[in-house]
Amino acid sequence: MEPFDVIIIGSGVAALTAAYRLCSEKKVLIFTKSRVMESNSYLAQGGIAVAINEGDDWVAHADDTLVAGSFYNHIDNVNKLTSEGKRYITMLIENGMNFDRNATGQFDLGREGGHLRRRILHAGGDKTGKALTTFLYHQLKDKVNIVEHEMVIDLLMHGHQCVGVITKRKNGEVTYHYSAATIIATGGCGELYTYTSNARTVTGDGMAMAYRAGAILTDMEFIQFHPTLLYKDQSVIGLVSEAVRGEGAFLQNSKGERIMEGVHHLQDLAPRDIVARTIFTELEKGETVFLNIAHVRDFPSRFPTIYQMCVENGIDLAKNLLPVVPGAHFMMGGIRADAYGRTSVSGLYAVGEVACTGVHGANRIASNSLLEGIVFGNQTAEGLLNENLSIPSTCFEPKLPVGKRTPPNLPTKEEIKRQMTTFAGIVRNGDGLHALLTWIQQFDFLHTDWRNLTFKEIEITNMLTVSWLIAKSSLERKESMGSHYRSDFPVSVMAKKREEVVRQIYQDQNVLVRGTV
Numbered sequence: 001m002e003p004f005d006v007i008i009i010g011s012g013v014a015a016l017t018a019a020y021r022l023c024s025e026k027k028v029l030i031f032t033k034s035r036v037m038e039s040n041s042y043l044a045q046g047g048i049a050v051a052i053n054e055g056d057d058w059v060a061h062a063d064d065t066l067v068a069g070s071f072y073n074h075i076d077n078v079n080k081l082t083s084e085g086k087r088y089i090t091m092l093i094e095n096g097m098n099f100d101r102n103a104t105g106q107f108d109l110g111r112e113g114g115h116l117r118r119r120i121l122h123a124g125g126d127k128t129g130k131a132l133t134t135f136l137y138h139q140l141k142d143k144v145n146i147v148e149h150e151m152v153i154d155l156l157m158h159g160h161q162c163v164g165v166i167t168k169r170k171n172g173e174v175t176y177h178y179s180a181a182t183i184i185a186t187g188g189c190g191e192l193y194t195y196t197s198n199a200r201t202v203t204g205d206g207m208a209m210a211y212r213a214g215a216i217l218t219d220m221e222f223i224q225f226h227p228t229l230l231y232k233d234q235s236v237i238g239l240v241s242e243a244v245r246g247e248g249a250f251l252q253n254s255k256g257e258r259i260m261e262g263v264h265h266l267q268d269l270a271p272r273d274i275v276a277r278t279i280f281t282e283l284e285k286g287e288t289v290f291l292n293i294a295h296v297r298d299f300p301s302r303f304p305t306i307y308q309m310c311v312e313n314g315i316d317l318a319k320n321l322l323p324v325v326p327g328a329h330f331m332m333g334g335i336r337a338d339a340y341g342r343t344s345v346s347g348l349y350a351v352g353e354v355a356c357t358g359v360h361g362a363n364r365i366a367s368n369s370l371l372e373g374i375v376f377g378n379q380t381a382e383g384l385l386n387e388n389l390s391i392p393s394t395c396f397e398p399k400l401p402v403g404k405r406t407p408p409n410l411p412t413k414e415e416i417k418r419q420m421t422t423f424a425g426i427v428r429n430g431d432g433l434h435a436l437l438t439w440i441q442q443f444d445f446l447h448t449d450w451r452n453l454t455f456k457e458i459e460i461t462n463m464l465t466v467s468w469l470i471a472k473s474s475l476e477r478k479e480s481m482g483s484h485y486r487s488d489f490p491v492s493v494m495a496k497k498r499e500e501v502v503r504q505i506y507q508d509q510n511v512l513v514r515g516t517v
Contacts, residue, residue: 003178003391004029004145006384007165009152009206010185012041013129013370014352016136017377018183018341023143025385029177030144031167033151033455034201036137037130040187040353041373043199044129045241045305046112047099047122048374049367050085053109056117058082065368068114068271069332069361070482071499077339077357081368081375088374089121097135099123112242112366114271120367126241126305132370152205153450153458155182155213155348158395162213162348166451168458174451180389181347183380184210188331188353189223189466191413194421195327197226197239203459204466206354210335211465212446216344218356219333220466220473221484224364225426226329227251227275228291228322230309236327238309240291242366245269247302248295251279251324253287273363273483276326280426283325290321326426330369332360332483333473341380351380362482410443413456416463424470429488436471440464 005026008015019028032038051061061082066073093099099121100108110120123131149170156164156176164178186206190198211217228240228251245251250268251259263278264270279289293299299317300307310317334356341349352373359372423436445464453461478489 003164003180005179005389006181006183007031007177007179008183008185009165010039010187010352010354011036011133011146012039012185012187012352012373013132013136014041014373014377015183015185016041016133016140017374018185018351018381019144020136020140021378021381022384023140026389028144029179030146031150031152031165031177032146032148033205035148036146037133038199038201039133040190040198040202041129041370042133043197043239044132044370045126045239045303046243046367046370047110047120047128048085048089048132048370049112049115049120049365050089050371051082051119052086052089052107052121053117053119056119058085060117061085061115061119064115064117065359065365066361068363068365070363071361071501072358072481073361074358077359080339080379081359081372084375084379085371088378092135092374095139097123097132100125110243111246111269113245113269113275114266114365115269115367120243120246122243124304125301126243126303129370151455151458152209153453155209156395157213158392160214161346161392161395163391163395168451168455170455178391178395180391181349181384181387183341183349183351184335184354185350185352185377186354188334189463189470190328190330192416192420192463192467192470193328193425194417195229195231195236195325197229197236197327197329203463205459205462206350207334207469208462208465210343210345210348210350210354211469213345213348215348215350216336217334217469218336219358219362220331220469221477222332222360222362222482223328223424223470224272224330224332224483225276225326227272227279227326228324229327230306230313230315231323231325232313232315236325237313238306239329240306240322240324241303242269242272244291244293244296244299244303244306247297249291249293250295251275252290252292252321253282254290255287259289271363271365271482272329273485276426277485279324279326289324291324292320293317293322294320330360330364332356332362332364339376339379340383341376342383349380349384351376362484410457410460411464413460413463416460416467420467420470424467424474427485427487428474429486430475431488433471433475437468437475440468440471
């Protein structure tokens with residue numbers, strides 16, 4: 001089979017952005033194990049944080065990003081994310097992407113958790129992800145090869161170089177596809193948890209494949225739990241965007257007490273890790289937590305997706321109370337990558353949530369995820385356009401080891417979710433993490449021949465692999481920071497020292513950083 005210049009795994013905003021920039025000069029092939037429009041990007045209700053308004057600037061956006069990330073962020077990449085965002089968003093607008101505007105024709109900017117200014121662009125109210133992915137798809141659908149319902153099960157390796165992917169169709173057919181560059185853009189791993197905002201396809205596949213190929217993964221302990229997932233009859237119905245709190249909604253318990261008062265100076269718009277832990281504490285006390293929307297103007301028209309979700313599931317909106325729980329939302333860690341998507345493996349790139357460039361630190365600020373996909377999707381493509389891509393001629397006869405057909409006694413997805421939620425969730429401790437590792441390690445998930453497994457078995461082995469990495473990383477970090485909260489290791493002096501170092505770096509660069517956290 002004739003090799004491609006670039007193979008992209010995934011179909012979210014990062015994948016589509018990179019493909020759009022590459023397709024005019026490179027032969028591009030996209031694989032998605034489901035449909036193109038089934039991704040976390042498509043589901044994103046929040047918007048895109050960008051300093052585009054007069055009176056705002058990228059430095060202020062960077063400051064807010066650092067504070068939310070517990071100053072654990074990669075400073076240069078944060079600067080790139082926030083300073084380049086306006087340029088790439090402007091390019092999208094010039095190409096026809098429409099964002100919501102007010103009656104005067106100005107952008108109707110929202111405010112969300114962790115941001116001190118209104119800088120969130122939306123499209124279609126709470127349908128930003130749908131609008132953006134649909135726009136990008138229509139821009140490139142006739143310019144690249146897009147293959148749906150074909151799962152990438154492993155990376156093709158030639159020594160230490162990635163030279164393509166191995167895929168499997170639902171009929172069992174396995175195919176090798178060669179490429180000079182392979183971009184992993186498969187998203188995070190929300191499906192490892194019982195409650196999640198993620199698409200059902202997000203099972204950590206890209207991280208697991210990269211680990212098996214020898215790529216470096218980092219910061220796997222940092223998993224963000226979104227504070228407000230709509231909850232009814234012991235099940236999550238969907239996400240309630242942080243933008244609702246940005247428009248005046250607040251969290252209360254069944255007694256009517258506002259639970260964020262006295263917890264953080266931003267109250268209901270505090271960084272997500274703080275809000276999620278506060279709700280978790282209330283739930284542990286046996287309380288029910290509600291999002292009170294009484295002060296939100298024009299809720300049905302401002303948030304049509306959430307409104308319809310409530311109506312369809314019998315939530316009594318006359319009471320203005322939406323029952324909510326926290327759920328797995330975003331992975332700050334992942335495959336270590338630089339600003340151009342380059343990983344530790346030659347020929348292998350990573351972009352979007354599956355990658356860890358360090359921009360989010362220990363906790364992602366609201367609405368920086370779509371921005372990340374846009375900025376680093378463009379950066380990765382620009383880097384590849386300037387590279388001379390090639391495949392060794394000797395790589396076309398891969399000698400792949402043949403392993404077992406399936407690991408014995410695979411657990412169910414539900415069992416993995418329960419274990420991860422209990423022991424590697426919002427609040428963790430050493431004993432629980434050791435118990436989780438013992439449970440995971442009874443399964444032989446790393447030594448098998450993925451070509452002989454079913455789709456479901458492959459997903460389960462990938463879920464076990466990523467769960468194992470998260471558990472081990474969580475044990476290694478013996479401090480509480482951002483989204484990683486160890487009840488046996490409270491916030492340490494290291495966090496304060498880290499903040500002081502970051503502030504000094506910014507001071508040396510003559511960039512003003514705002515006051516105390």
